[in-house]
Structures are given as C-alpha cells and as structure tokens.
Amino acid sequence: MTILISFDIDGTMEIGDPAGAVTLEMVKTARAKGIITGSCSDRPMSAQRAIWEQYGVEYDFVCYKHLLSDLKTQFEVEEYYHVGDRDDLDRKYAIQAGFGFFWPDEAAASPLLL
Amino acid sequence: MATGYAPSSMYRSREGMGIWEHKGKVAAVGVGHSPTERRWDERPETSVGAWSIMALRNAIADAGVEPDHIDGIVIVPETTTGAFWPDDKPLPQDVINAFVQTDDPLDGVAKLSVEWLLKNMPELTNINYSVYAPVCMSNALNVAAQAVGDGLAHTVLVLKAWHNLEGRYYQGGQNAQDAIGGTSAIRSLWGAPACYGTALQFAEYCRKYGKDHDMMTPFIINSRRNGLMFPEGYWAQHRPEELTPEDYQLARWIAKPANLFDNDIPIMCAASYLFTTAERAKDMKQKPVYVLNHVDSDAVPRGLTPTLDEVEAECALTGRKIYEGAGITAADLSFENMYDGFTQFHQFHLEGLGYRGIGFGDALDFYQTDISIEGPNPVSPSGGNIGSGRSRFWMHTDSIQQLQGRAGGRQITGVNAEIGVSGGPMPLGGNYTVWSATPD
Amino acid sequence: MKQGVIPDELTAPFWSAANESKLVIQNCSRCDRLQHPPAQDCGQCKSGENLEWKEMNGTGHIYNYGVVHDCPIRLLQDDQPFNVAVIMLDDDPGIQMYSHLPGTPVDDVPVGAAVEVVFEKSANGQKIPEWKVVN
Numbered sequence: 001m002t003i004l005i006s007f008d009i010d011g012t013m014e015i016g017d018p019a020g021a022v023t024l025e026m027v028k029t030a031r032a033k034g035i036i037t038g039s040c041s042d043r044p045m046s047a048q049r050a051i052w053e054q055y056g057v058e059y060d061f062v063c064y065k066h067l068l069s070d071l072k073t074q075f076e077v078e079e080y081y082h083v084g085d086r087d088d089l090d091r092k093y094a095i096q097a098g099f100g101f102f103w104p105d106e107a108a109a110s111p112l113l114l
Numbered sequence: 115m116a117t118g119y120a121p122s123s124m125y126r127s128r129e130g131m132g133i134w135e136h137k138g139k140v141a142a143v144g145v146g147h148s149p150t151e152r153r154w155d156e157r158p159e160t161s162v163g164a165w166s167i168m169a170l171r172n173a174i175a176d177a178g179v180e181p182d183h184i185d186g187i188v189i190v191p192e193t194t195t196g197a198f199w200p201d202d203k204p205l206p207q208d209v210i211n212a213f214v215q216t217d218d219p220l221d222g223v224a225k226l227s228v229e230w231l232l233k234n235m236p237e238l239t240n241i242n243y244s245v246y247a248p249v250c251m252s253n254a255l256n257v258a259a260q261a262v263g264d265g266l267a268h269t270v271l272v273l274k275a276w277h278n279l280e281g282r283y284y285q286g287g288q289n290a291q292d293a294i295g296g297t298s299a300i301r302s303l304w305g306a307p308a309c310y311g312t313a314l315q316f317a318e319y320c321r322k323y324g325k326d327h328d329m330m331t332p333f334i335i336n337s338r339r340n341g342l343m344f345p346e347g348y349w350a351q352h353r354p355e356e357l358t359p360e361d362y363q364l365a366r367w368i369a370k371p372a373n374l375f376d377n378d379i380p381i382m383c384a385a386s387y388l389f390t391t392a393e394r395a396k397d398m399k400q401k402p403v404y405v406l407n408h409v410d411s412d413a414v415p416r417g418l419t420p421t422l423d424e425v426e427a428e429c430a431l432t433g434r435k436i437y438e439g440a441g442i443t444a445a446d447l448s449f450e451n452m453y454d455g456f457t458q459f460h461q462f463h464l465e466g467l468g469y470r471g472i473g474f475g476d477a478l479d480f481y482q483t484d485i486s487i488e489g490p491n492p493v494s495p496s497g498g499n500i501g502s503g504r505s506r507f508w509m510h511t512d513s514i515q516q517l518q519g520r521a522g523g524r525q526i527t528g529v530n531a532e533i534g535v536s537g538g539p540m541p542l543g544g545n546y547t548v549w550s551a552t553p554d
Numbered sequence: 555m556k557q558g559v560i561p562d563e564l565t566a567p568f569w570s571a572a573n574e575s576k577l578v579i580q581n582c583s584r585c586d587r588l589q590h591p592p593a594q595d596c597g598q599c600k601s602g603e604n605l606e607w608k609e610m611n612g613t614g615h616i617y618n619y620g621v622v623h624d625c626p627i628r629l630l631q632d633d634q635p636f637n638v639a640v641i642m643l644d645d646d647p648g649i650q651m652y653s654h655l656p657g658t659p660v661d662d663v664p665v666g667a668a669v670e671v672v673f674e675k676s677a678n679g680q681k682i683p684e685w686k687v688v689n
C-alpha cells in the first residue's frame with residue numbers, strides 16, 4: 001500500500017517550537033518503509049526545505065497547511081495522513097483535504113512511524 | 115516616590131506648536147537589549163524583570179556612565195504581548211523569591227513597576243524622577259525626551275519589556291467563553307483578529323488605488339532581510355529564515371487581505387536607551403544622537419474602525435507635525451523607520467511623511483523600486499517587527515545605531531545617515547521621534 | 555454560532571432593544587450626534603448628561619469587508635472562513651457595525667450594496683443585530 005504522511009513542525013516535531021512528540025528518527029523509519037514524507041507547516045516553505053536539509057532527512061515535499069488539498073493532487077497514493085497539533089488548522093485542513101489525521105502523540109505511537 | 119503616568123502636557127499632539135523648544139538639546143547615547151525568546155521558560159533569569167534589568171544595565175554600560183549619575187527613569191509598566199498570567203495558575207514562587215519583591219507578586223513576571231526595578235537595581239541610587247508611559251517604547255521616548263528637555267532629570271533610562279507566556283496568542287480568556295460582556299461584545303462578537311482593522315484599510319487602499327496584496331512582497335522580503343542583520347532580533351537569533359516571494363504570497367490568510375506574514379510574531383524581549391542632555395552626552399562613550407522633535411498622534415476614529423480617509427488624514431497630519439517641530443522637510447530624511455507590525459499600514463506612514471516625495475497611493479509602486487539599505491531610498495532599515503519579532507522598538511534602536519554609524523550589517527550605504535524618523539504603532543494613535551547625527 | 559452576550563449597565567438598552575428586533579444607537583441630544591460603541595460620555599461634548607437611545611431605521615450600506623480565516627474565538631472557529639463586513643448606517647454613515655453578512659458567499663461581498671438589519675440568536679439566546687444584502 002502506498003502512503004503519504006505530512007508533518008506539521010511547531011508543536012508536532014521534536015525540532016519544532018514548541019517541541020512535539022514526532023522525532024526525526026520516526027520520519028526516517030517511515031521513509032524506510034517506502035512512505036512518502038514531507039512537511040506542511042506555517043513555517044516559510046523555503047525554511048521547511050532548509051530544516052530537512054539541515055537535519056539530513058530526505059523529503060518529498062514541503063507545503064503550507066491550507067494547501068494540503070493541492071498536495072494531494074501532486075502525489076497519487078492510497079492513503080494520505082497529516083500529523084499536527086492544531087484543531088482549527090491541522091485537523092480542519094486535513095479533514096477538508098481528505099487526509100487522515102493524527103495528533104503528534106498518536107503519530108508517535110503509530111506503527112507507520114515505528 | 116509613587117510613579118504615575120506622564121501628563122498629557124508632555125506630548126506634542128497639535129499642529130502649529132512650532133519648532134520643539136528643546137530641539138537638539140536632548141540626546142540618546144546608550145542602547146541596551148536583552149536576548150529574545152519566543153516564550154518564557156519560567157526561569158528567574160529569563161523573566162521579564164530579569165531581562166529588563168539586563169537591558170537597563172547594558173544601556174548604562176553602552177553609554178559609559180556610572181549608575182549613580184542616572185537621575186531619571188521612564189518605563190512602560192505593561193509588558194504583555196496579549197498573554198496574561200492565568201488566575202488559576204499558581205504563582206511562580208521560585209521566580210518571585212529570586213528577586214526583591216513589591217506587594218504585587220506578578221511584578222517582574224507579567225508587569226513591571228519602577229519600584230520593582232529600583233529594589234532590584236541597588237546601583238541606581240540617585241533616581242529622583244520616574245514616570246510611566248503607556249504601552250509602547252515610542253510613547254516612552256516622547257516622555258523621556260521632554261523630561262530631559264524640561265530639566266526634570268538630566269540622565270534618563272527608558273525601558274520597554276515584553277513577556278510572552280506559553281499557549282497560543284489570544285486564544286484564552288473571553289475568546290474561549292460561551293458568553294461575554296455586553297460592552298466588549300459590540301466589538302468582538304464577529305471574531306475579527308487583531309490584524310483585521312488594518313487589513314480593512316489595506317483592502318480599501320487597494321480598491322481605491324488599483325493595487326494588490328502581492329505588491330507588498332518587496333517590503334516583506336526587505337524587512338526580513340534587514341531583520342536577519344539585526345543581531346538583537348528574534349529571527350536572527352533563533353530562526354534565520356529568509357522569506358521568498360513564494361513564501362509570502364502563498365501563506366495562509368489570517369484576515370484576508372492580511373496573511374500570516376503580514377503579522378508579526380509575539381516574543382519576549384526588553385530594550386533600554388539612555389537619554390541625556392546634549393551637553394552631558396559629549397562626555398559619554400557613544401556618539402550622541404540628537405532628538406529634533408517628538409510627536410504624538412491622539413486621533414480617535416468616529417466608528418468601530420478607522421476609515422481610509424481617517425487614516426490618510428491622520429498620517430498626513432502626523433507628517434506635518436514631525437517636520438514642523440523638527441524644522442525639517444521630507445527632503446532632509448536619510449531614512450525612515452516607521453512601524454510595521456502590521457505590515458499593511460507601513461505604507462500609510464510613508465505616504466503621510468511624503469518620504470522621497472511619494473503621495474497617497476504611491477507606496478506600493480515605490481516598494482517595487484530599490485528600497486534596500488544599499489540604495490538611495492532605504493525603507494525600514496531596522497526590518498521592524500517583521501524582521502525581528504514584536505517589540506515595537508527595533509526601529510528606534512536602528513535609528514540610533516544608524517546615526518551613530520554602528521548599525522553593522524544594516525548600516526545604510528546608499529545615503530549618509532544624518533536624519534531619521536521612527537515611531538508608531540497605529541496610524542491613529544502613535545508616537546514619533548526625529549533623530550539627528552547633529553544637534554541642528 | 556456567535557458567543558452569547560451578558561448585557562452590562564452601559565449596553566443593556568442596546569441588547570434589550572435587539573431582543574425586540576429593534577436597533578437603537580446612543581445619541582447625545584445636546585450635540586445631536588450618534589455614537590457607537592456606546593460610552594459613558596459623549597465623544598464630542600464629553601458630557602454624559604444628555605445621552606439617550608435612538609431607534610435607527612435599520613438600513614445601511616456595506617463599507618468594507620475582510621475574510622476571517624484564523625479567528626481567536628472558539629465558538630466561531632468551525633465557521634471559518636467567514637466574512638466580516640463593516641456596515642455604515644444610512645441614518646449616519648459615521649456609525650459603523652460589524653456583520654457576518656448572512657446569505658452572502660464568502661469573499662464575494664458587494665462593497666457598497668444596500669443592507670438591512672436582521673436579528674440573529676447567539677449562543678445564550680440574546681439577539682444580535684446582523685445585516686443582509688437587500689436584493
């Protein structure tokens with residue numbers, strides 16, 4: 001099964017501000033399973049690219065949260081997930097775009113990332 | 115010594131007052147900053163009180179004066195970015211115990227009094243003039259300049275500090291309640307975020323003059339670029355992220371036509387300046403920067419939110435008052451550091467000043483020209499709040515540093531730094547200072 | 555859903571009129587000048603002696619609008635994005651009121667269009683003046 005997971009950064013990832021439950025190792029684990037990964041955050045897209053490059057983690061996309069539905073048109077997979085910490089942004093845009101949604105601690109416990 | 119707010123007689127609010135009676139006789143010399151942080155980590159050494167002390171001591175050291183020579187202090191007692199200490203949250207006793215406390219346990223934590231500062235800065239032994247200025251450094255600078263000019267004190271510290279607590283901006287309190295009081299309901303029931311009023315003015319501006327949101331792009335990029343050369347600033351210290359046109363133009367709306375990057379980021383920080391007489395400034399460590407004038411805008415909109423007509427009229431009036439009291443014209447400005455937090459009123463300030471000859475409706479076209487620090491028409495060389503986070507004081511630090519020739523990477527090079535203006539915040543309701551490298 | 559309203563001393567006449575589907579605005583009879591939001595004193599003569607409440611005819615025009623995508627009020631967050639328009643009253647265009655413009659599509663707001671007041675129930679049943687475009 002082909003899967004895409006988009007990660008919010010602040011409040012979601014360990015490198016975010018505030019730090020969240022999702023570690024870079026989890027992202028790497030997902031990638032090792034063939035999952036398409038990248039970030040969907042309020043951070044400037046150029047800064048999102050710089051973050052992945054700074055930590056040496058490969059990524060397939062960077063995106064803004066409200067553009068999740070555009071992201072969906074760029075990757076044809078069977079399941080789409082977004083991980084984020086804000087109900088009114090992350091969860092809302094994920095649902096609108098037809099993504100599954102995980103809170104950071106749910107994602108950190110998910111077999112997809114372990 | 116009980117400290118009160120500055121009387122209205124200290125502000126220059128009216129047109130027709132003539133040249134400021136103390137023009138060139140008051141100078142800023144020392145600059146002191148604390149570090150910046152996104153939010154308070156609840157340690158004593160990073161509290162708003164601790165950082166205020168740090169900023170004050172840095173300003174004193176920068177000016178090279180002995181603390182016992184300082185006889186006045188002007189501070190802003192409000193320190194909130196929008197976050198208040200929750201009623202149900204236990205007081206931070208370890209922080210409170212780390213300082214000499216006043217009767218108010220949140221003094222130095224979520225507010226600031228002169229009494230608290232003096233209890234915790236025993237080296238300030240000769241303060242005999244103290245006064246509060248509301249909300250902004252811009253306001254405190256007006257008061258400090260007038261106080262020194264009037265001889266109420268000869269060597270004055272000016273301070274503004276900000277605390278930011280955990281949790282999201284403005285999401286608690288009455289915004290989380292099912293019902294609110296009748297008076298605030300008249301304004302707030304419709305859920306307009308803070309940037310909405312400015313976004314409205316910008317929307318009308320675009321309709322009136324045929325402009326659009328993307329035309330703000332060069333201003334945003336320039337502001338962040340300048341901010342990343344401000345070592346005291348938040349973005350330079352913590353997240354040295356430049357902004358690209360794509361970053362800005364695709365960002366999500368907060369209140370369309372204002373998007374995420376038209377808003378600034380709330381942070382913790384403190385800054386202080388040392389003001390003194392032109393005479394005493396000669397013997398201090400840094401080059402004096404002379405105050406040519408200070409101006410207050412006290413206009414109140416008729417309705418719920420200022421109309422574009424009201425904004426343009428007030429900015430034009432502010433511009434006239436700025437020039438009148440300083441005895442200069444727009445042609446004398448080397449640079450402008452008007453406020454930018456929200457980005458979408460910076461152009462009103464510019465147009466009101468008639469900076470580089472522009473009039474109402476011209477600024478967004480002007481932004482498409484060279485507005486960099488290297489060019490002939492530097493716009494917001496400080497980078498403002500967009501460049502360094504919400505302090506409302508970067509523009510003042512930058513103006514002083516530009517005229518002292520120590521703005522580092524931000525030093526303007528396309529023109530000589532001779533006279534600058536800084537101030538804000540809102541087009542209706544702000545305070546402005548005209549700075550000069552020479553007293554006349 | 556808008557938050558409920560707990561009328562206070564200053565605004566009680568405004569809110570109780572709204573519950574009777576009437577729009578009243580504070581007026582200084584000495585200055586013959588309306589003001590909104592209401593205040594303890596007249597914004598012009600600075601006196602509170604001559605303040606009264608005056609019924610409006612309930613018509614206005616859309617002066618301006620923005621579209622709110624990131625609202626701080628919890629009860630409104632499910633409705634995002636939504637219009638927030640500024641209405642100028644025909645009785646006195648200096649008097650402004652906010653409106654969600656019920657019935658008007660998001661970000662498709664006819665600036666300058668005529669509107670009339672309607673009254674909408676909030677979370678605690680208090681009625682709120684709202685505005686609808688007149689066709």
Ligand SMILES: [Zn+2]
Nearest residue numbers: 582585596599
């Ligand atoms: Zn009156």
